[in-house]
Structures are given as structure tokens and as C-alpha cells.
Amino acid sequence: MSVPQPVPPSWKDLGKSGNDLLGKDFPIYGTSLEVKTKTPSNVTFKVSGLRDTKSTIINGDIEGKFVDVKNGITFTQAWTTANVLKSQVELENQIAKGLKIDLNASLLPDKAENNKSAQIGVIYKQPALHTRAVLDLFKGPTFTADTVVGRDGFLVGAEASYDVTQGKVTRYAAAVGYSAPEYAVTLHGLGNLSTFAASYYHRVNRDVEAGAKAIYDTKSTHGNVNLEVGAKAYLDASAFVKAKINNAGVLCLGYTQALRPGVRTSFGLALDTQRLNDTTGGQPAHKVGASFTFES
Template sequence: MSLPQPVPPSWKDLGKSSNDLLGKDFPFQGVSLEVKTLTPSNVAFKVSGTRDTKSNLISGDIEAKFFNKAHGLVFTQTWTTSNILKTQVELENQIAKGVKLDLQTALTPDTGAKSALLTTTYKQPGLHTRAFLDVFKGPTFTADVVLGRDGFLFGGEASYNVTEGKISKYAAAVGYSAPEYAVTLHGLGNLTIFAASYYHRVSQDVEAGAKAVYDTRASPSGNVALEVGAKVFLDDAAAVKAKINNAGILGLSYTQALRPGVKTSFGLALDTQRLNDASAQGAHKLGVSFTFDG
């Protein structure tokens, strides 16, 4: 008799293993710093900043997060260097088991621009579903659902514009997830973009993955993007990553845990088709990130 898996991933986390392998720990754009601390009174602070190598612009934000575990409440306040005030209120397992309410708001005092997104999440064994209401945009109602059984995953997403009275976006996905590997196929953008991803934990020290994206709206000569990569753990504190895409961009990274809570990553992107081109200096990118988690 088949049994449902405990709780399938949410719609946004389908293909997460492959996306993390190919996307995380590659700090190509410049220098970034992130500092996290936690006080005895259950208030977490996070300060992060990034200096873009190309534009020399510095962006950052400061975040304060308050936890009330007894009542399932999380309150987050963020202020960015773009002068955007963000507030998030999360309430989980209080209305019913498996139900989470999430309200995210943003306000730009200079322009008066504002946004508000209300999210309801319900998850149970074999089911993970979410519903969003974008109050000021549309308003637009979006819902997604993922069903899981015996490792097989089936998901869908749709958006409904209340003002126009029509479905403005829809997507679907299927996949299979096992402890050592995962495969996911997405149909996005009203089924005009198709993405396939693959992740494999080859051994305790080696991971590999690939992703292909086919855009039916692009020209026939260049509508498929392919990227493959691998990660090797050198020891408990160090790892290297490498990836390359069909445009010839080679990405390399090295991550080192200097001590508990302190991590640094170095990233290098090379345009392999222009290695001997003296004018291609801007095509190659180098970056570094530091994370302090206290």
C-alpha cells in the first residue's frame, strides 16, 4: 500500500536542490557582507550589504525579527538603503494545525508607493498549498498546490485578476524526489517556457546537477539554455563548485567555514569564448562574500 510522503515541498521549492547547486555560493557581482545575531530575548538581527563591482553602488538592509514560539508568531521589520520599509507578520498553527498566515507589506515614504501581499499556507502529509492576495496590484489572487505520493510530485499555479475577471497566469510541474536524486519538469509562463532540472547526490562528498530551459517565444537559433554543475566537499569546512552553460560562461567558487558561524565564499566567472580577447576584461567577474552568524 502506497503512503503519502510527509509534506511535499511548496511550489517555489520544486527543483530547489538543483537551483541551489547552480545558484548559491557564486558571488560574482562584487563584495557582500552579512551579519546575523540573536539576543536572549528571541530577537534576531541581520545586517547585509553588497558593493556592485560594475556600478560601484552599495546596497544593503537592516532587519529585526521577533519570535514568539508559544503563540507561533514571527514579526519582521526591514529598512533598506533604498528607503523601503518592509513589514512581515507570520502566524503558524494557531487557527488550525498546518495553517500559516503571512502578511508582507512594503512602503516607500519618498514616493508613497506601497504593496501588501497576504498569504495563506496549508500543509499536510501529501499536500502543500498556498493562496496569495496582492491587494494593490490588480488586486490579483494567486494559488498553487503540490501533491506528493511515493516520491512523485505534481504541482500547479494560477493567478486570477479580480478587476479584469480573467486568469492572467498559469503554470504546471511534475517531478520525482528521492534521497539521492531529484528530477523536476516545469511548464511556466502560461506554458510557453519549459524547464527541466536534475540533481544527484553522487556520494557523501559529491553533488551534481543540470538545468535546461526552452523558451518557445525565442528565436529558433537560441531558445534553449543549458547549465551543468557540480559540488565537491573537500572536508567538513570547505567545498568547491564549478558550473558552465551553453554560452560558454564558466563559474567557479570556493567556500570555507573559518570557524563556527563564520563563512566566506569566493566566486569567479569566466567567458571561455573570450579568454584571449584583450577587450573582454569586463566579461570576467570576481566576487567575495562574508557571512557571520552569531
């Protein structure tokens, strides 16, 4: 008797464990604040902002999300400080089990050209299969499809974009990987198979996680492989530290502390170890930042 197969991750989530380990919880570009609240009628509000250290500009957005669990409908509306209006409507498990229809639209009222976008997506999930198709109505129009199949932990995925007006495939990519509860490895061929990225994630024990990622661009004139390694260690149930370093000598450190249920703060520091004594007055060699999250 064959073992029931789980639903594999989506194309964009292949290698997610390693990417999250190396990419999240390092707030080194400024100070951010995020506040989330939820009403008894299943309406969620989120307000977020980021003050960029380099430009000192504050960017923010406000978002409202309504979830109708009974009918499988989710409606999201957002407005950013760049005066971008975003709307999203999701319909899930109503037409067929595992089928989700997604409509994304955005509008820039103060721009005369290229002021709107709209995408219609269809996502279908079943054991051993996760596939998606997206039609961008105003860009091209362009049709993009991706599929991931999995069995016994092995994953194979592919993505391709087709420009309807030009009548040709404009982008394609492929990936293979293996995922287990304690570790995962993934190899991507991106940019029409011109860039290759390999990553791994390992949960060493309940308190320590480790990961690495290597990227090789065949079109690069230098021909070098960019490498990044990192680790995460839990200090206790409410705090953890993270560290990563790349082959350019940039060391990033992060500390996250849950102050109480729904309140979390993170601090990040990036040090260019090759410019520790840089006093030239150019671009800052080091970066520091913080983030604060409040959720009720």
C-alpha cells in the same frame, strides 16, 4: 498498510536542490557582507550589504525578527538603503494545525505613486499536500494560488494568477517531478506554458553532488535550449568547491570555507571562455567577487 506521506515542497521549492547547486555560493557580482546576531529573547538582527562591481553602488538592509514560539507568531521589520520599509507578520499552527497566515507589506515613503504594497497569504500543509493562496491588494488586486501534491516521491504542482479587476486568469504554470534522497528531477512549464525548464540533482556520494538545468523558450526567435551543468565537491567538513558551465561558454567557480563556527567566507570567479583574450575595452568578460557571513 500505506506508507505515511511527507509534506511535499512548496511550489517555489520544486527543483530547489538543483537550483541551489547551480545558483548559490557563486558570489561573482561583487563583495557582500552579512552579519546575524540573536538575543536571549528570540530577537534576531541581520545586517547585509553588497557592493556591485559593475556600478560600484553599495546596497544594504537591516532587519529585525522577533519569534514568539509559544504563540506561533513571527514579526519581521526591515529597512533598506533604497528607503524601502518592509514588514511581515506570520501566524502558524494556531487556528489549525498546518495552517499559516502571512501578511507582507512594504512602503516607499519618498515616492508619491506606487509607494506601497500589501499581500495576504494563507499556506496549508499536510501529508501529501502543500497549498498556498496570496491576495495582492494593490496590484490588480490579484489572487494567486498554487498547489503541490505528492505520493511515494512523485510530485505534481500548478500555479495560477487571477486579476480581479480584469476578471481573467493572467498567468498559469504547471510542474511534475520525482524526489528521492539521492536524486530529484523536475519539469516546469512556466509563462502560460510558453517556457519549459527541466532540471535534475544527484547526490553521487557523501562528497560529490551534480546537477543540470535546461530551459527552452518557445517564443524565442533563436529556438535554442539554454543548458547549464554543475558539480559540488566537499574537501572536508568545513570547505567545499563548486563549478558550473553553460552553453554560452561561461565557466563559474566557487570556493566556500567555514573559518570557525558562525564565520564563513566564499569566493567566486566567472570566466567567459570565448573571450579569454578580449581586450576591446567593453564590458568585462570576467567577474570576481566574495562574500563574508558572520552569525552568532
